[in-house]
Amino acid sequence: MSKQKAQELRTDYWSFHPTDAYGSLGTSEHGLSEQEAQQRLEKYGHNELPEKGVSWTQVLLRQFKNPVSGILFASAIVAGFFGQLVQSIVILAMILLSAILGFYNEYNAEKTVRALRRSVSVKAVVTRNGRPSEIDASLVVPGDVVSVYVGDVACADMRIVQCKELEVNEAALTGESFPVEKTSDGLDIQGPTPQQLTNYLFMGTVVQHGSGRGVVVSTGRRTEFGSISTSLAESRPETEFQRGVRKYGTMLISLTMALVIGIFVLNTVVGHPIIDSLLFSLAVAVGLVPELMPAIVTISLSQGARAMAKKHVVVKRLVSIEDFGNMDALCTDKTGTLTSGKIILQDYWSLGKARDARILHYALLCNGAVTGEKITGNPMDVAIWEYAIAKGIEGETKSYTSVDEIPFDYQRRMMSTVVAKDGKLTLINKGAPESVLSRCKYAETDGKRGPIDSVQKLIDAKLAEYSSAGYRSLAIAYKMIDAKPSYSVEDEANLTLLGFLIFTDPPKKDAQQAVAQLNRMGVDVKILTGDNELVAVKICEELRIPVKRVIRGSELTQMSSTEIRSAVEEGTIFARITPEQKLDVIKALRTNGHVVGFMGDGVNDAPALHEADVGISVDSAVDVSKAAADIVLLEKDLSVLADGIEEGRKIFSNTIKYILMGTSSNFGNMFSAAAASLFLPFLPMLPMQILFMNLLYDVSNMTLPSDNVDEEYTKWPRRWDIGFVRKFTLFFGPFSSLYDFLTYGIMLFIFGASASLFQSGWFVESFWTEVLVIFVIRTRRIPFVRSRPGKWLTALALSAVAFGTILPFTILGNFLGFTSLPVQFWALLILMVATYLLLVDAGKVFFYKICKF
């Protein structure tokens, strides 16, 4: 909380009488003068939240913030310094290309979300100089008197000074889906939470019923809404994917540095010229660096983002897509994600064996909702109408004539209507059970009227049962009444209880299927809710989410960090938890090594969205929530999540394929080149040839993001495991080295090759094995032909092999220092490469049996 906000809250506006509240904020019921408002605007600033949007330069710069780009930059500079200008330019072009692609996608995503945010223009009705007028909400200042009506979104934090049947939905701030009744009376409480401030209107909350006037207490970032938003300004934690890239970069830097220094020193010691040795060692280093990695990753992510956009998912942060796929724990808020966020009439009941249909009829006759093209009003009254329409019984009350109405008010917590049918008058009363029961003398059981005391225990037990299961109830009572000019609250006495209406916020229709699908995909769904545990358990039962353990916020408070780490593994439901505890749960899961997704749409969800590896929000969410999210679902459809996860896993698979193939075959080739340079009287390959082969290999990999992915790769979440990459490199790298040495033997001892012939032979063998092994390594299936590669990958890889084969016979080949190869070489090469591919395939049997990934 900011100092300024703390200062403002020290004034207990909630405890004042409404008229005193005006004075304490330096205003009156006529509002501020325009001049005073202008001065306050200069003092407090515009009523706006800090934009989380980033500038285009920031988006562009972050494309270069990764270790691989650093290595590539260094390689380009060194290559340029030693005269390898072509290679230097090519490397720089690669970096630039991938950066432009990344920038294009990320900046567009930023713009899309910003446009979404701006599409909601907020106005406020403010009284200044005694005259109400509609102004831009950003111009509202502390002390302004603001009027609110049904459907309005509160533009600032306000002390309510006047209200009529005011009900506000504070779900965006507190997670509570039922509307909260507001009052203008002073409250005698110390250090209240927002939920307790029933005479406050908070920024971002929605007026559901009634109207009111409030004096603005705080604006902008000093509001409750703003303080949450401000906490999001802290830097985002590194995602699992970013951690993986960083570790991979560190491994690569260590390996490259060791090889460069080792090769340079050894080559110099054995007598090779210093400049040649340096260039050769640098070429080997460049050969080891997967230049295309940033481009492959970005192209994969961009393709994924496009595929997801078709499914109405906006990816705000490209880097989060892979974490989306690897996510193994999804924490979600209950309201609006697992439940519809809309109140429905679930059922009704009477005291006897059979349900009395009059309960529904009377509920329709005693109803404050406005019916027309759209039914509006109190959500419970609306729910009654929707239920009746769905059951086709809305017309059954036409035989009644409305005579009078005693409106709802918050003191009585009930309303009554007087209706006439067949010349008889009936007073129907509907309201909060405790209020209605206090006015009932009788209760009707199976059509028979008896004293209410005889059934009081049954009523209390049943109401408690429904309440503990998260239902809200309304009671219906009636009495026959004589005709008179007008009716008043005094007539609401000696009533006969007829029955109760049961309301709930139901689970979403598609949620059950979506949750089951997520479970099948290895994603553990955890519910983090501010609601009570019984409601959450009931939702889980209905969605068939197995509940291992329910943990309440009060229990979490008592736990040490170690205990929380253990509890989060077992817990399925975390009930009655605060936004801070949501953060604790997410942090504990991340510390335990999970890739954590968080889905929420309220203001209170924003910090958790920010903390999670993948923050998922929905288009209908509050702006601050969307701003904090990595991924925004344009439709509130949980099944989209499963599609997105699958897309993320495909992208991750293809990225990992590139890294595994590149690192292992490059490592093998460069290692054999380094070893050969020690005993050969000439360099096994010229620096320019190494760099050219490297470039050609990278081009053959350009279509890897479009490669097909085996189904088993998308079934379970996988992690970026640098240990696995190291083992893979150590194991499959030597296969390549072995066949490189074999080629040396063939070239030296069978063909008695000169330097040029040797280099040509090794170039072709090295290139064939390096490219063709893609088809073996890209799948875990054995034999590898059981997995069908993507058509573009096949086409480009085979074209590259064909190009590499004819290269020694071309002018370009001559320029690069190659020479024609004898026919016998090709025959031996085909045999040798076939054995190599089969041996690597056989190696997979062993490797994947002992190394799980």
Place this chain on the structure above:
Amino acid sequence: MAPYPNLIGFWAVCISWSALFLTAVSIYLYMDSRKNRKQDTHATGGLGFVRDFVFVWILLGLLGLYIVSIDTGSSILFASGNIVVEALLIAYTVKNRPPKEPKTEERDS
């Protein structure tokens, strides 16, 4: 007499070294996985080791074939040896394929 006679020794050391390095890595990974899998009851005896390392035995056999055929300069031996080993490897991979595998999913491109 093969050309570059003074290099054959270095070459044999290099190619043997890469094959032996691969064998050593295999043993290391195998032991590491055994250490990590406490519940592993499979392949505990010598027979399991022999069976799990089939590809290593083939690899070492290939190493022998390559050194002999290149030392003698015999392309015929080299070619026929490769063909035999390829047949063995195909039989090995076919025998070790999983019973049923799901489809490969196509990416939108």
